[in-house]
Amino acid sequence: MDIAAFAEKIAQGDRRSLSRAITLVESGRADHRTDAVALLEALTQRPDRPEALRVGLSGTPGVGKSTFIESFGMMLLDKGLRVAVLAVDPSSVRSGGSILGDKTRMDRLSREPMAYIRPSPSQTQLGGVARRSRDAVALCEAAGFDVVIVETVGVGQSETMVAEMTDLFLLLLAPAGGDELQGVKRGIMEIADLILVNKADGELKSAATRTCADYAGALRLLRKRVQDPEGFPKAMTVSAVEETGLGTAWDEMTTLIDWRREAGHFAARRAEQARYWFREDVRNGLLAQLDGEAARAQMKTLGAAVAGGEMTATLAAEEMLAALRK
Numbered sequence: 230m231d232i233a234a235f236a237e238k239i240a241q242g243d244r245r246s247l248s249r250a251i252t253l254v255e256s257g258r259a260d261h262r263t264d265a266v267a268l269l270e271a272l273t274q275r276p277d278r279p280e281a282l283r284v285g286l287s288g289t290p291g292v293g294k295s296t297f298i299e300s301f302g303m304m305l306l307d308k309g310l311r312v313a314v315l316a317v318d319p320s321s322v323r324s325g326g327s328i329l330g331d332k333t334r335m336d337r338l339s340r341e342p343m344a345y346i347r348p349s350p351s352q353t354q355l356g357g358v359a360r361r362s363r364d365a366v367a368l369c370e371a372a373g374f375d376v377v378i379v380e381t382v383g384v385g386q387s388e389t390m391v392a393e394m395t396d397l398f399l400l401l402l403a404p405a406g407g408d409e410l411q412g413v414k415r416g417i418m419e420i421a422d423l424i425l426v427n428k429a430d431g432e433l434k435s436a437a438t439r440t441c442a443d444y445a446g447a448l449r450l451l452r453k454r455v456q457d458p459e460g461f462p463k464a465m466t467v468s469a470v471e472e473t474g475l476g477t478a479w480d481e482m483t484t485l486i487d488w489r490r491e492a493g494h495f496a497a498r499r500a501e502q503a504r505y506w507f508r509e510d511v512r513n514g515l516l517a518q519l520d521g522e523a524a525r526a527q528m529k530t531l532g533a534a535v536a537g538g539e540m541t542a543t544l545a546a547e548e549m550l551a552a553l554r555k
């Protein structure tokens with residue numbers, strides 16, 4: 230494969246090349262992996278490498294993520310920005326489903342030449358989905374998209390992983406019926422930069438306003454983070470359907486990011502994230518070695534020897550690790 234030519238086409242924003250590249254980074258095949266690594270390296274070492282704003286978006290099914298991304302994405306296109314949308318979908322781990330499988334398909338956005346939408350890869354492990362999504366984010370950035378949105382549903386570990394690959398994290402919520410907070414986990418509140426209470430329209434408007442006030446209060450109780458200027462993290466109301474509050478949300482996002490850039494937090498965070506994914510890759514690589522045929526057979530043999538009292542667990546582990554190092 231001519232990696233240099235491939236990288237050049239992606240850098241020129243060629244969409245088919247971008248799609249091929251994402252398929253390549255998603256592949257589990259060793260030869261594909263080698264090409265993917267070389268491609269990512271070629272792209273990130275380019276002197277004219279563009280920088281996107283990477284935005285994470287999380288919310289439970291039904292809060293309006295797809296509707297929001299469509300409206301918000303259209304607004305960004307109106308501002309002359311190019312928008313890419315990726316998904317880290319833990320449900321695809323089990324079902325093989327994807328964001329494009331649900332009922333709101335982002336019809337308008339998917340027809341726009343300046344927008345790019347990519348469903349979640351189906352995978353057996355969330356870790357695998359996440360690391361490939363991180364590569365896909367880098368590819369979209371290299372292809373010149375100004376804003377890369379990474380969508381995830383609010384399940385388990387996926388938010389943390391998305392937060393590790395984005396500059397800004399949005400939490401989308403629906404208006405609460407009663408006066409209780411919607412059982413949003415503290416950990417997720419702590420990584421949110423902006424809480425958007427969606428569906429602030431029609432009959433739901435006053436409930437949305439109340440919910441927003443509740444979350445604003447809850448955010449004030451959290452420990453202050455160094456990467457936040459006065460007033461952040463912030464809660465606000467939006468309506469993805471009526472397309473209200475979206476411009477304000479974008480203004481808040483740019484205010485926050487400009488401040489972080491200025492204060493050095495933007496670059497520092499990306500550096501930390503690079504370190505995080507480096508460690509993850511090493512860890513996952515070692516685990517993958519254990520999954521190899523020879524390693525599995527040896528694990529079985531040594532395991533039997535340990536169980537049969539022929540060998541101590543300590544010695545067996547030493548032998549196993551020595552074999553892996555070879």
Ligand SMILES: Nc1nc2c(ncn2[C@@H]2O[C@H](COP(=O)(O)OP(=O)(O)O)[C@@H](O)[C@H]2O)c(=O)[nH]1
Pocket residue numbers: 288289290291292293294295296297331332333427428429430431433467468469470471
């Ligand atoms: N009233 C109202 N309904 C909305 C809004 N945004 C989304 N919805 C509705 O909520 C439902 C779920 O939306 P969807 O975007 O598919 O949510 P997702 O599962 O988070 O992607 C759909 O019926 C949408 O029409 C909004 O701003 N206002």
Ligand SMILES: [Mg+2]
Pocket residue numbers: 294295296328331333
């Ligand atoms: Mg959806």
